[in-house]
Amino acid sequence: MNAGSNSTVLLRARSSVCALYGFALVAFALAFTHPLVLLAVAAATFGAARLSGVQRQLRGAVRFAIPLALMLAVINGILVRDGVTVLWRFGELPLFGQLDLTGEAFAYGFLLALRVVVIIAASALLVAIVDPDDVLRRMRRSAFRSALTAALATRMIGVLTRDARRMDQARRCRPDGGGSGRRAQLLMVGSVAAGALDRAVDVAATLELRGYATRVAPPRGDSVPYARADRAVLASAVGLLALLITGVVFGLANFEPYPRITVATDLTELLYAALIVLAALAAPIIGERGRRR
Amino acid sequence: MSALGFERFSYTYPGKERPALREISVAIEAGEFVVCTGLSASGKSTLLRAASGLVPHFHGGAASGRVVVGGLDTRDHGPGDLARVAGTLLQDPETQVVMQTVGAELAFPLENRGLSRAAVARGVEEIALTLSIAELLERPVEELSGGELQRVALGAALAARPSLVLLDEPTSQLDPVAGDELIWTLRRLNEEWGTAVLLIEHRLERCLAHADRVLVLSDGELVCDAPPSEMLGWAAEHQPALQTPAARLFERAGLRPPPSGVKEARATLQSHGLLDGVAPHDVGEQASPRSRSRWSRRAQPAEQSALSCRGLSFELPDGREVLNNVELSLLPGEQTALMGRNGAGKSTLLRILAGLDDATEGKVESEGRVALLLQNPGDYLIHERVDGEVGADVLADFGLEDLAASHPRDISGGQRQRLALGIVLSGERPSAVLLDEPTRGMDRAAKGDLISRLNALSAAGTAVLVATHDTELAAALAQRVLLLSGGRIVADAPTAEVLSGGWHFATETARVLGGQGQACTPEEGGALLRARMTIEAAP
Known part of the structure; x- marks a missing residue:
């Protein structure tokens, strides 16, 4: 990442291992619905973010995710008719048919909500710790055109966002406030979109002027050896991936929402969840301790 | 081998009839520092784009003649290849x-x-x-x-x-200190590394003293290629809008030759005995009576303010302080310049005064509507036609009625600025108008037009506050200058007092005269020098 010598382990490590680490956490949330596993991944994600000093980015993402997750929980509770614990029986409704609110549907809805929050938080951690410039640099070696498109797109997001913000401010400077409602919004969107082509051409011109299209390969043997931070994060990422594969292959942390919620909660699951947290936080904790010494 | 050579190069943008460049033939040798100037839309930026290979490789269009950069012909080599020998900086840093x-x-x-x-x-x-x-x-x-x-x-x-550096108005967003530093850095690179520099610049006073040659473009043609002093002589005759303030000062004082910079100007004045024996600021009372009469209005009670703020503070979400306890009062009709280095908080202050942002603490009061013209006039233009932006009466007021059917993106920078100003001023007359860096990339003719419009507004009772790095604009327009530093107003005084005593926050005239008579504009300085010459000539 964009890190100097004073930054934390996850920000110092090379992008490839950070990406592996982040993807492993996201993969856990995608592969498991077991509440213990999800809570463990949440603890690991927020712990890693705090130890890396990127908790602010995570908080922003979670703030965005919570309304979405709550909506998902409510929709699941209302629309899913599975489950045996009926809380409220609405009877037969046109179009919907038999509508019952069940405890299992609501519980599973909230679990899905937790899962969404964890996925978004882990993705936010991934974005915060991976240096996109480094990723593009590596991509360029194998997929020049894709990397060019990605470089242009990543830069354009920032440029167009700022264009839109400035144009919105300019709209508010009009004596009539620039109007309101859908028409004003459409005008703004249309205007930003119309300018996008010019902006893209300018950014592409800059890429040309910096010699992107005629890139010469770096000299052989110019690779950087793995530093302590790289090794620490790689070890954590490999540990997480090993746990993930083991859990999936051996069917650990089993969870069945319907017809009655069945959650496996013996020592194996507890140990599994604890190992996830330990593997994830090993790099930031041990790496920092080793550095202070 | 030249660092850059144009041979009868002409170019027309796709879909346009008039060529942007016509029969340009010029060479820039290794180690030369060349400034290129001209009025708006004279073809300067196109010349630079041709030198970097973007024209015609990137923009398309029809080109004839040839351009050779560091031995590479741009017909055979695109911008990527040319990047090995030429570093390019275009206008918009974003x-x-x-x-x-x-x-x-x-x-x-x-x-x-x-x-x-x-x-x-x-x-x-x-x-x-x-x-x-x-x-x-x-x-x-x-x-x-x-x-x-x-x-x-x-x-x-x-x-x-790179052995050649191509720069399109690199100082346009920089404060006077950073702008001067940048030009000195370029000169150092030029002298120490032998880097050839082609610099496009409107504010010639910043860079002319460092230039070996000046190219002037007009309507796509190269109309002057001469050392700075000769170019200024040519400009006096053919394009007075290109004269530097020091050159205009000399012209008004009847002195020759026109100086290319402050050092040369001071040396000439010293040789005429016009800088000796006059202590700074002692002739100022006669030099700027207009400033003083307008300034005295500041003493009026605060309740008559067109716009005022008390205890204004602003903090970013990360706790960084941008403004700290700013107190300000603008009287109806008062014209004020807000100056300060980059990041001092000028734009933030304007946005809060106009109600675009909320202050963390403090209060803003205004007599009526506050109009704000942001830095980029293009941001105001969101319709498909110019007449979609404002009514016909406003277009006529701003001399844009002929462009009613044009797309706002197709009109020139100066026209966009006028249109944006028309948009924010349409409707009920504002009690105050705030402008954020309105002269960025503007030539002197367009600047003069803007000043006239602001003077008219001011005469109608509207307070004008302009955030600017342009000391010449501040001197020509404002009666009062506020200097913002670290989020605080550190100076609030008549323009002549602020802009005549300093080095960076001073006009070229003031720097030439060393603050004599608090003269800030060439007109004031010329009058001062003529008065001195008359006294000395008297028996």
């Missing part, structure tokens, strides 16, 4: 950075040349130190101000130590 962090941005051109990791690291460190941006290396580019972005983009253009 689209001049392509990576996420400053360090990565500076490393990018070096990596593209296949340098080793150690060479890249050294190159980044060197250019960061050269441009004083070492403290920005780890910052995301999204967080940088316009001035910082401009320095980073310049760093990326210079990082690979």
